[in-house]
Amino acid sequence: MPKSSAILIIFLSIALLAGGVWIGQNINLLPVDASANAPVYDELFKVLFTIGTILFVGMVGLVVYSLIKFRKRPGQTGDGLPIEGNLPLEILWTAVPAIVILFVGIYSYDIYDRMGGMQPLQHEMHDHENALTTQRIWGGIGSGTVEATTVSSITPLMIDVTAMQFAFLFHYPKGDILSGELHVPTGQVITMKMESKDVIHAFWVPEFRLKQDVIPGQPTILSFTPTRPGRYPIICAELCGPYHGGMRSTVVVESPEEYEDWFRKNSKDAVSVT
Amino acid sequence: MTISIPPTSQQSTESLQPKGWLRYFSFSLDHKVIGLQYLVCGFIFYLIGGALASAIRVELTSPISDFMARDVYNQVLTLHGTIMIFLWIVPVVNGAFGNYLIPFYVGARDMAFPRLNAVAFWLIPPAGLLLISSYFITGAAQSGWTAYPPLSITTAEAGQIIWILSVLLLGGSSIFGGINFIATILKLRRPGLKLMQLPMYCWAMLGTSVLVVLSTPVLAGTLVLLSFDIVAHTGFFNPVLGGNVIVYQHLFWFYSHPAVYIMVLPAFGLVSEILPVHCRKPLFGYPTMVYSIMAIVVLGLVVWAHHMFTSGTPPWMRLFFTIATAFIAVPTGIKFFNWVATLWGGRISLNSAILFSCGFIVNFVLGGITGVALAQVPFDVHVHDTYFVVAHFHYIVYGGSVFVIFASIYHWYPKFTGRMLDENLGRFHFLITFIGFNLCFAPQHWLGLNGMPRRVAEYDPQFTFINQLSSVGALLMAVSTLPFLWNVFHSAFKGRIAGDNPWEALTPEWLTSSPPPIENWVGEAPLVSEPYGYGMRKIKQKVDPTEEDLGGNSK
Numbered sequence: 001m002p003k004s005s006a007i008l009i010i011f012l013s014i015a016l017l018a019g020g021v022w023i024g025q026n027i028n029l030l031p032v033d034a035s036a037n038a039p040v041y042d043e044l045f046k047v048l049f050t051i052g053t054i055l056f057v058g059m060v061g062l063v064v065y066s067l068i069k070f071r072k073r074p075g076q077t078g079d080g081l082p083i084e085g086n087l088p089l090e091i092l093w094t095a096v097p098a099i100v101i102l103f104v105g106i107y108s109y110d111i112y113d114r115m116g117g118m119q120p121l122q123h124e125m126h127d128h129e130n131a132l133t134t135q136r137i138w139g140g141i142g143s144g145t146v147e148a149t150t151v152s153s154i155t156p157l158m159i160d161v162t163a164m165q166f167a168f169l170f171h172y173p174k175g176d177i178l179s180g181e182l183h184v185p186t187g188q189v190i191t192m193k194m195e196s197k198d199v200i201h202a203f204w205v206p207e208f209r210l211k212q213d214v215i216p217g218q219p220t221i222l223s224f225t226p227t228r229p230g231r232y233p234i235i236c237a238e239l240c241g242p243y244h245g246g247m248r249s250t251v252v253v254e255s256p257e258e259y260e261d262w263f264r265k266n267s268k269d270a271v272s273v274t
Numbered sequence: 275m276t277i278s279i280p281p282t283s284q285q286s287t288e289s290l291q292p293k294g295w296l297r298y299f300s301f302s303l304d305h306k307v308i309g310l311q312y313l314v315c316g317f318i319f320y321l322i323g324g325a326l327a328s329a330i331r332v333e334l335t336s337p338i339s340d341f342m343a344r345d346v347y348n349q350v351l352t353l354h355g356t357i358m359i360f361l362w363i364v365p366v367v368n369g370a371f372g373n374y375l376i377p378f379y380v381g382a383r384d385m386a387f388p389r390l391n392a393v394a395f396w397l398i399p400p401a402g403l404l405l406i407s408s409y410f411i412t413g414a415a416q417s418g419w420t421a422y423p424p425l426s427i428t429t430a431e432a433g434q435i436i437w438i439l440s441v442l443l444l445g446g447s448s449i450f451g452g453i454n455f456i457a458t459i460l461k462l463r464r465p466g467l468k469l470m471q472l473p474m475y476c477w478a479m480l481g482t483s484v485l486v487v488l489s490t491p492v493l494a495g496t497l498v499l500l501s502f503d504i505v506a507h508t509g510f511f512n513p514v515l516g517g518n519v520i521v522y523q524h525l526f527w528f529y530s531h532p533a534v535y536i537m538v539l540p541a542f543g544l545v546s547e548i549l550p551v552h553c554r555k556p557l558f559g560y561p562t563m564v565y566s567i568m569a570i571v572v573l574g575l576v577v578w579a580h581h582m583f584t585s586g587t588p589p590w591m592r593l594f595f596t597i598a599t600a601f602i603a604v605p606t607g608i609k610f611f612n613w614v615a616t617l618w619g620g621r622i623s624l625n626s627a628i629l630f631s632c633g634f635i636v637n638f639v640l641g642g643i644t645g646v647a648l649a650q651v652p653f654d655v656h657v658h659d660t661y662f663v664v665a666h667f668h669y670i671v672y673g674g675s676v677f678v679i680f681a682s683i684y685h686w687y688p689k690f691t692g693r694m695l696d697e698n699l700g701r702f703h704f705l706i707t708f709i710g711f712n713l714c715f716a717p718q719h720w721l722g723l724n725g726m727p728r729r730v731a732e733y734d735p736q737f738t739f740i741n742q743l744s745s746v747g748a749l750l751m752a753v754s755t756l757p758f759l760w761n762v763f764h765s766a767f768k769g770r771i772a773g774d775n776p777w778e779a780l781t782p783e784w785l786t787s788s789p790p791p792i793e794n795w796v797g798e799a800p801l802v803s804e805p806y807g808y809g810m811r812k813i814k815q816k817v818d819p820t821e822e823d824l825g826g827n828s829k
Binding site: 029030031040041044045048051052055056059060062063066067070071072076078079080081082083084085086089090093094097098101104105108109111112115198199200202204206209210211212213215216217218220233235236237238239240241242243244245246 | 339343344345347348416417418422424425428429513514516517518519520553554555556557558559560561562584585586593596597600601603604607608610611612614615617618619620621622623624628632635636639640643644646647650651652653655656658659660719720723724725727728729730731732733734806807808809810
C-alpha cells in the first residue's frame with residue numbers, strides 16, 4: 001500500500017470516529033428529562049448513538065466507495081480479483097463487533113444497575129443496605145405485589161393505578177384520593193402498583209423514559225423519582241382497542257409544597273402528606 | 275445416501291399437466307412453476323398489503339382519527355401486518371425463490387416431494403382470500419398481527435377466528451415447505467456434490483427450514499388454544515377464567531422472533547448469490563458465511579423474550595435475553611463485512627440487481643444497529659411499542675427482505691422468462707424506492723423516541739409534520755411500484771432476448787436454457803464444484819460438465 005493512501009485511511013478513520021462522537025454527543029433526539037433515571041438513560045443513549053453513527057457511516061462509506069471505485073467502466077471485460085477469503089481479516093471483523101457488543105452489554109448492565117437493577121422499590125430498605133441503596137436511582141419496572149412500609153429510610157409514595165378501556169385511574173391510598181390525573185412531588189420516590197380491569201395496557205411517560213405493561217390478573221410495578229416540574233403526557237403504549245390512540249392522561253410533577261396543596265384539597269382523610 | 279432422479283421419472287406425470295400459461299393456474303408439480311406461482315401470488319398480496327399501508331399513512335397525515343373509523347383502522351393494521359409477513363415475505367423469500375432455485379443448486383430435477391410442494395402452495399391463495407374476506411363478512415381481527423389476549427379474546431371474535439384459521443393454513447404451508455427443503459438439500463444432491471460446495475442460498479434455506487420446522491408448530495398450537503378461548507370459553511389465556519396472558523406472549527414470540535430470521539436468512543442467501551455474479555468475484559469467506567448462518571439459527575431460537583421486557587418479566591430473564599439478542603449481531607456482522615469484502619476489488623456492474631442489494635446492505639445495517647440498541651433493557655423500556663420499533667422492523671423486513679426480493683427479481687427475471695428487464699427503468703425504480711423508503715421510515719425513529727406509540731390512529735399534534743413527511747415517503751414507495759409493474763409486464767413480451775446466461779454466471783441454474791426445460795437440464799445435471807469461481811481460469815473450465823464429472827453419476 002502506498003504511504004499516501006495509508007495516511008488517508010488513518011485520517012478518514014479519525015475523522016469518522018471524531019464525527020461520530022460529535023454527532024452522538026451533540027445531536028439530541030430525546031424529549032426533556034423529568035425523572036432521576038432519565039439522565040442516566042440519556043447517557044446510555046448517547047453512547048449507543050455514537051457507536052451506531054460510527055458503524056453506520058463507516059459501512060455506508062465502504063459500500064458507496066466500493067461501488068464507485070470498483071464499478072465496471074465502459075469497455076472493461078474480465079473478472080475481478082479471485083479473492084475467496086482472508087482468515088485474519090475475518091477473525092478481525094468477528095472480534096471487533098464481539099468486543100463492541102460486549103462493551104455495550106457491560107455498559108448497559110451498569111446503567112441497569114444504576115437504575116436500581118430496573119427493579120421497582122417495593123419493600124423497606126434496612127440500614128445496612130443504605131450505603132448501597134442511597135446511591136441508586138429508583139427507576140424500574142417489574143411484577144409482583146407491593147407492601148407499603150413506613151419503617152424505611154426511603155419511603156416510597158404508594159399509588160394504585162387501574163387501567164381500563166380507555167383511561168387510567170390513580171388512587172392514593174393515603175388520603176384516599178381518586179384522580180384521573182397523576183400528581184407527584186419532585187424528589188420523592190413513587191411506587192405505583194398497577195393492574196388492568198380488561199385488556200393489556202401500558203403506562204408510558206416519555207419524559208421519564210419508563211414504560212410498564214398494565215396486565216389483567218397480574219399486578220405490575222413501576223417506580224420513578226420525578227425531578228423536573230411540569231405537565232407530561234401519560235400514554236397507553238399497548239394496543240387496547242379502537243380508542244387506543246386516545247387513551248392518554250397527564251402527569252403533573254410539582255414542588256413538594258404545591259403537591260401538599262393539591263393533596264390537602266383532595267384528601268378525604270384529614271391527614272397530612274407527610 | 276444420495277438419490278439422483280433419472281430424467282424420465284417426471285415424464286409420465288408431467289404429460290398429464292396443462293401446457294403453456296395454463297399450467298401456472300394448475301396443480302403443477304414442476305418446482306419452477308410452483309416457484310413462480312408463489313412469486314406472483316405473493317406479489318398480488320404485497321399490492322393489497324401496500325394499499326392497506328397507504329391507508330394507514332393517509333390516516334396518520336392528521337393527528338385526529340378522521341380518515342376511517344377507529345375499529346376499521348385496527349382491522350387495517352392487523353391485515354397489513356399479517357398479509358405482509360405471512361402472504362408476501364415468508365412465501366416469496368422461502369417458497370418462490372426456494373422452489374425455483376434449490377433443485378438447480380443441488381442438481382435435482384425437482385423437489386423431494388413434488389405433490390407436498392404443490393399442496394403447500396395451494397394452501398396460500400385460499401388462506402389469503404379467507405383472511406381478506408373476513409373484512410367484508412364479519413369484520414377482520416382488530417388485535418394486531420400479534421393477537422395478544424385478552425384483546426383478541428374479547429374483540430371482533432368472528433374476525434379473530436378467521437384470522438386464526440388463515441394463519442394456521444399458512445403455517446401449515448410453511449411447515450410443508452420447510453420439510454421439503456430440508457429433504458431436497460440433504461437427500462437430492464447430485465452425486466459428487468459436497469455440502470460445502472453448495473451455493474450459499476442452500477445453506478440459508480437449510481437454516482431457515484430448521485427454524486420453520488422447530489418453531490411454526492408452537493405458533494399453531496398457541497393459536498389453537500387461543501381459538502378454544504374464543505369459541506369454547508376455555509381459560510388458557512383468559513385472566514377472568516384464571517388464564518395467564520403472559521404465557522401467550524412467550525409462546526407467540528417463540529415462533530415470531532424466529533419468524534424474523536425466516537424472513538431475512540433467505541434474503542441473506544439470495545444476496546450472497548447476486549453479489550458475486552455482478553461483482554465478478556468469488557463470495558468472500560464462504561465457510562464463515564455458512565457458520566454464521568448456523569449461529570444465527572441457534573441464537574435466533576433463544577431471544578424471544580426481548581419482545582417482553584415491559585411485560586413484567588423477571589430480572590434474570592431480561593439479562594439473559596439481552597445478551598443472547600445482542601450477540602446475534604456478531605454472526606450477522608460477519609456476513610455484512612464479507613459482502614462488503616465481496617464488493618471490494620470487484621468489477622461491479624451498477625445494474626438494478628446490485629443497486630437493490632447494496633440498498634439492502636445500507637438499510638439492514640441501520641436496522642441492525644437499532645436492533646442492538648433495542649436489545650438493551652434500559653433502552654427498550656422507553657421505546658418499546660413505539661414508532662422507534664416500527665421504524666426498526668421495517669428497516670429489517672422492508673429495507674432488508676423486500677429490497678432483496680426486488681434485487682432477486684431483476685437478477686432472475688431473464689432465467690424465468692428468457693427476456694431482460696429494462697435496466698434504466700430498474701435503476702429509476704430503485705432510486706424512488708430507496709428515497710421513499712428512507713423518507714417514510716427514518717423520521718419514525720424520532721417519533722418513537724419523542725412519544726408516539728405504535729398502532730394509534732390519533733396522536734399528539736406536535737408530531738403532525740414528521741408524520742406528513744413519513745406519509746410523503748410512503749406515497750413515493752407506492753408510486754415506485756408502477757415503473758416496476760410496467761417493466762415486468764412490458765418486458766415479458768417486448769424485452770430484449772436474454773440468451774441462456776446473460777450475466778455469465780457460474781451457479782448451476784444458469785447452465786441450462788432460459789427458461790429451463792421441464793427436466794431442468796437436457797442430459798445430466800452439471801457438477802458445479804465452484805459456484806463462485808469468478809476470475810479463476812482453471813475453475814471456469816471445470817464448470818462445463820465433462821465426461822469425467824458425469825462418470826460420478828453412474829453409481
